[in-house]
Amino acid sequence: MTLRLINRGFYARDTAAVARDLLGKRLVRRIGGTEVAAMITEAEAYKHREDPASHAHNGMTERNRAMFGEVGRAYVYFTYGMHYCVNAVARGGRSEAGAVLIRAARPLSGKDVMIKNRGTGDAGDARGISDGPAKLAQAMGIGRRQYGADLTRRADGLFVTEGPGIPDAVVHTSTRVGISKAVGKRWNFSIRV
């Protein structure tokens, strides 16, 4: 079964809506011959001026410029001196910047590669290898070189494909994780795996 790529129009909508709809989709990473895939289970939205918690809140800088660029591309950032995290650039209406942080995903294929990429001794539990934004990025071999990767094409080795539809009844809406500003906005979406 060939899984269709998600087209760019999908990302040209309200960032929170995109975060919600990214649940169930497949994040795929092709490294050489092997393909690593995981189903997105948690994602959260970050917007622009109206969102003090967003990297884009204070305007465009060298780091966050992807958030202002073409939707459907990857915004990868480095933080805490040791971690990378992946976002899908998304915004709708007249918004100038926005991205969806992919916080967790359920491993589907290439689990052995993911475990190897992680390096830590969590070989036993297939779930724990990608249940956090930095763990996911590390497991899927995502770093600086994926900054700006086009998620709507296979060419850059990092893309998003169709997945099972997730009914509203199963989606849990919550507050965002790890932030200290705009704490009240409920832009975190997840499904229990």
Place this chain on the structure above:
DNA sequence: AATCGGATCGTCT
């Protein structure tokens, strides 16, 4: 089970 501190450095003030 819950909490705490250390790791570690790019980015912005």
Place this chain on the structure above:
DNA sequence: GACGATCCGATTG
């Protein structure tokens, strides 16, 4: 010069 859109191992209860 301070502080993270985090993770992990150790410690405590």
